[in-house]
Amino acid sequence: METVKIGDKILILDGAHNGQKLHTLIASIRAKYPHQKVAALVSFVAEREGRVGPGVQELVQLADYLILSSFSAGQDTSFGSVPPEEIAAACRAVGFTDFETQPSSKAALAALLKRPEPILLVAGSFYMLGQIHSGLHKTANY
Secondary structure, eight states: OEEEEETTEEEEEOOOOSHHHHHHHHHHHHHHSTTOOEEEEEOOBTTOTTSHHHHHHHHHHHOSEEEEOOOEEESSSEEEBOOHHHHHHHHHHTTOOOEEEOSSHHHHHHHHHTOOOSEEEEESOHHHHHHHHHHHTTSTTO
């Protein structure tokens, strides 16, 4: 759980990417920042079954607002993320409607940094975190 102060906000970056890991992360955030409103940016790696539903179920226990995004990454092979629309469907399935979709991690980071909540979270994929880190290094307050 990496924390970065950006202006008057706390940005938390974590690679939690499934229900179990997100559950533990959320417990840590609640313990460290009790009763604080949270906006979260999330994306999940495609083709890894069973992450979206349980991940969303955990995130909606904490987040007041979600930003759903996508990314593409590659090391030895290229792959991408679950489409934001699929994550949105999982949100709707559990009755959570306070979300927006963004087409890229860059656009999603910009939207997250504009949110009014004092705690901002980025989670769901180490690959997305890599893209977010490069975007943060371009932010003057980082």
